[in-house]
Amino acid sequence: MKRIKGIALLGFLALLVVSLVACSGDGDKETGGDSKGEITLDFWTFGATGYEELAKEYEKQNPNVKIKIKSSETADHHDALFTSLSAGSGAPDIAMLEIDQFDRFKVAQDRFNNLYDLGAKDVQDQYLDWKWKSGENADGDFLFGLPTDIGPKALYYRTDLFEQAGLPTDPEEVAALINSPEAFEEAGLKVKEATGMPFVDSIEMAFRAYLDAAETAYLTPDNELNLGEDSEVKKAYDYAVHLNDLGIVGKYEMWSPEWANAVNKGEFAAELGAGWLKGWMEGNAPDAVGKWKVATLPTEFAANWGGSYIAVPSETKHAQEAYDFIEWLVSPENQLKSFQSHGLFPSAHSVYEMEEFKTNEDEFFGNQATAPVFAEAAQDITGIGYKGEKYFPVHNEILNALKNVQNEGADPEKEWEAAVKRAEDLMKR
Amino acid sequence: MNSANKKAIWKKKKYRSEEKKDMISGYLYIAPFFIIFALIGLYPALFSIYLAFQKWNGLSPMTFNGLANFELVLTDPLFWKSVYNTIVMGIMGTAPQLVVGLILAYLLNLAFLKFKSFFRVTIFMPYLTSMVAVALIFSVLFSNHESSFANYVLTNLFGLDPVSWAASEWGTKIAISLMVFWRWVGYNTIIYLAGIQSIPNDLYEAATVDGANKFQQLRYITIPMMKPFIILTVFTSTVGAMQLFSEPTVFLGADAFTRDEAMTIVMYLYRDAFRLQSFGTASATAIILLVIITIFAVINLRLTQGFGRKKRGVKK
Numbered sequence: 001m002k003r004i005k006g007i008a009l010l011g012f013l014a015l016l017v018v019s020l021v022a023c024s025g026d027g028d029k030e031t032g033g034d035s036k037g038e039i040t041l042d043f044w045t046f047g048a049t050g051y052e053e054l055a056k057e058y059e060k061q062n063p064n065v066k067i068k069i070k071s072s073e074t075a076d077h078h079d080a081l082f083t084s085l086s087a088g089s090g091a092p093d094i095a096m097l098e099i100d101q102f103d104r105f106k107v108a109q110d111r112f113n114n115l116y117d118l119g120a121k122d123v124q125d126q127y128l129d130w131k132w133k134s135g136e137n138a139d140g141d142f143l144f145g146l147p148t149d150i151g152p153k154a155l156y157y158r159t160d161l162f163e164q165a166g167l168p169t170d171p172e173e174v175a176a177l178i179n180s181p182e183a184f185e186e187a188g189l190k191v192k193e194a195t196g197m198p199f200v201d202s203i204e205m206a207f208r209a210y211l212d213a214a215e216t217a218y219l220t221p222d223n224e225l226n227l228g229e230d231s232e233v234k235k236a237y238d239y240a241v242h243l244n245d246l247g248i249v250g251k252y253e254m255w256s257p258e259w260a261n262a263v264n265k266g267e268f269a270a271e272l273g274a275g276w277l278k279g280w281m282e283g284n285a286p287d288a289v290g291k292w293k294v295a296t297l298p299t300e301f302a303a304n305w306g307g308s309y310i311a312v313p314s315e316t317k318h319a320q321e322a323y324d325f326i327e328w329l330v331s332p333e334n335q336l337k338s339f340q341s342h343g344l345f346p347s348a349h350s351v352y353e354m355e356e357f358k359t360n361e362d363e364f365f366g367n368q369a370t371a372p373v374f375a376e377a378a379q380d381i382t383g384i385g386y387k388g389e390k391y392f393p394v395h396n397e398i399l400n401a402l403k404n405v406q407n408e409g410a411d412p413e414k415e416w417e418a419a420v421k422r423a424e425d426l427m428k429r
Numbered sequence: 430m431n432s433a434n435k436k437a438i439w440k441k442k443k444y445r446s447e448e449k450k451d452m453i454s455g456y457l458y459i460a461p462f463f464i465i466f467a468l469i470g471l472y473p474a475l476f477s478i479y480l481a482f483q484k485w486n487g488l489s490p491m492t493f494n495g496l497a498n499f500e501l502v503l504t505d506p507l508f509w510k511s512v513y514n515t516i517v518m519g520i521m522g523t524a525p526q527l528v529v530g531l532i533l534a535y536l537l538n539l540a541f542l543k544f545k546s547f548f549r550v551t552i553f554m555p556y557l558t559s560m561v562a563v564a565l566i567f568s569v570l571f572s573n574h575e576s577s578f579a580n581y582v583l584t585n586l587f588g589l590d591p592v593s594w595a596a597s598e599w600g601t602k603i604a605i606s607l608m609v610f611w612r613w614v615g616y617n618t619i620i621y622l623a624g625i626q627s628i629p630n631d632l633y634e635a636a637t638v639d640g641a642n643k644f645q646q647l648r649y650i651t652i653p654m655m656k657p658f659i660i661l662t663v664f665t666s667t668v669g670a671m672q673l674f675s676e677p678t679v680f681l682g683a684d685a686f687t688r689d690e691a692m693t694i695v696m697y698l699y700r701d702a703f704r705l706q707s708f709g710t711a712s713a714t715a716i717i718l719l720v721i722i723t724i725f726a727v728i729n730l731r732l733t734q735g736f737g738r739k740k741r742g743v744k745k
Contacts, residue, residue, distance in 0.1 A: 079703065082487060082488075085488060086487040086488055104486075104488075104706060105488070107486065107488050107489050108488035108489065111488065255683075257574075258574075389486065389706060390705065390706075392704075393704060393705050396687045399687075400687065400688075422507075425501070425505060426705060428497075428501055429484075429498075429501060429701065429705055429707035429709070429710045
């Protein structure tokens with residue numbers, strides 16, 4: 001008798017568990033096709049991409065496809081995606097991946113569809129080679145994502161401060177004058193002498209000058225730390241310390257209110273910014289209209305900062321449909337649209353030849369057509385350094401060292417050694 | 430087995446199994462809680478013990494790591510800094526809270542105080558506010574900027590130098606402790622108030638007849654009688670202080686996991702798991718935190734058991 005009750009009890013418990021599990025698992029994952037053959041694709045994005053409008057256009061052309069876009073803040077987006085991929089359920093059909101976050105996802109190749117299997121080889125030659133290559137795995141036989149925008153760096157400079165310092169203000173003349181790290185330094189000294197203002201806004205930007213251009217940054221592709229005395233990171237570190245010793249580095253921190261104010265008022269002369277900074281300036285520095293211009297950087301500093309990819313996680317039931325959509329979404333024509341509406345700088349090189357792109361004048365930059373400057377910068381880039389899973393934690397440690405040097409006058413060599421020690425510790429985890 | 434058969438057996442055993450039946454239905458009633466607890470409480474807890482001995486980044490397969498995770502954490506200066514921060518902010522945030530809470534409760538219970546319920550509600554109010562809203566507002570009041578409210582008060586009213594509240598060793602700790610204090614003092618006051626009101630009046634009357642003054646009454650009647658309430662608040666405050674996380678995280682925003690001035694043990698743990706993708710060391714930290722909380726609980730127990738048992742103290 002006991003047994004029957006026991007079985008009944010067990011059955012009841014089992015039922016409860018099943019219903020609980022059913023509640024928690026399902027719900028948002030209703031992406032399966034219904035009887036009409038209509039499919040829904042979940043698409044997670046971050047930041048302002050304007051993909052909503054493009055998706056509507058695609059839905060019109062493909063009435064059987066519905067695209068559900070969920071846009072979140074950059075860090076939240078990647079954390080949510082990471083969690084759902086780690087749990088093995090809840091990931092979207094399509095997901096955007098920021099280039100700096102990309103490498104922590106690359107360790108999980110099995111959680112993504114190989115876009116080469118879905119037809120990506122056919123469109124490869126439309127995109128910048130370096131951008132395409134960093135969407136692949138190390139062996140080059142697996143493609144995680146299609147390229148969206150890129151972040152070619154250029155020299156943003158204040159024309160009023162340059163003028164006071166007796167420097168040229170025309171973008172081409174500036175690019176011709178500041179054509180090497182040494183010339184960059186000299187220009188900085190002139191600005192400081194004449195105006196008293198710092199040249200570069202922050203020690204991070206001074207550091208990033210060489211860092212972003214490094215072929216091997218903190219980690220080698222085998223995930224070994226690369227912080228020896230003759231490493232590229234050390235070179236970038238020493239350069240930042242050197243500029244700081246010359247007194248031409250400001251103490252602003254990017255995105256802080258004080259920094260925004262300085263951009264607006266012209267309290268520093270130059271910013272090594274990527275293409276996307278333009279959009280921010282236009283919206284947030286109303287007093288600086290016509291005061292900033294953009295020139296190409298010395299080739300030593302030519303680098304990419306930011307940009308994204310779109311990937312198709314392997315959980316999706318509609319890999320091919322998802323791929324067809326993203327191939328359309330990042331086609332050169334649509335990249336031009338994203339550029340015009342939201343300033344996403346195209347990674348498809350054919351866009352650079354388009355008339356609408358070349359003549360896109362910016363009122364903010366005193367009617368300079370800035371796009372070609374960035375396009376030139378994009379083509380100067382030879383490759384993107386391997387970043388690796390722990391890029392940011394290591395970056396923060398080195399950056400803390402630099403901040404201590406700048407703010408507390410700490411000894412750069414000691415700070416460097418301490419930061420390397422902390423970085424080594426991080427790598428063991 | 431058919432139903433008639435079943436019934437017969439039921440009947441036969443009915444008398445004997447009445448108690449058992451009650452027991453089973455009782456278990457069934459409480460089963461939902463235990464099932465949910467097992468799924469979202471117990472399972473993750475046990476799994477994190479398992480994880481503490483693995484190296485895992487969340488996506489790749491796990492590899493057994495032995496005690497290396499514990500070694501990494503225990504030899505990390507940042508971990509000890511976080512333990513130090515947690516204890517310092519814990520003491521600064523909770524100790525004054527308990528003293529002030531006791532005083533406030535005493536004042537709120539005074540017979541001649543007017544608008545009692547108004548004051549009671551007002552003092553309790555901060556506890557009801559959203560933590561994130563509080564931390565955001567405090568981060569504006571205590572910003573690094575020279576014109577922030579806190580710096581304005583310091584410079585204009587006291588003639589002191591401005592403090593960078595979000596980036597200096599003591600500035601951050603003081604700002605966060607103040608925030609914790611402000612939010613929790615009302616909660617403890619209400620508990621103490623309930624405690625004070627539960628003390629029978631005849632004890633005080635008897636004491637007055639015996640010639641005890643107000644201070645003696647407080648010392649020999651109120652505090653010993655309040656002992657269970659004090660133990661409760663000390664306990665919850667200690668555990669809460671050990672788990673300090675949201676306040677510093679929201680207060681410091683983007684800097685929360687890159688600077689070390691206000692990094693608490695739980696933040697250290699979170700940083701390991703979700704910033705460094707190192708779930709093994711994060712789980713090891715969780716176990717170390719468990720040990721630390723246990724130690725503090727035992728110390729608490731020892732300390733609180735001792736006090737209130739003076740010669741004339743009331744035995745429980």
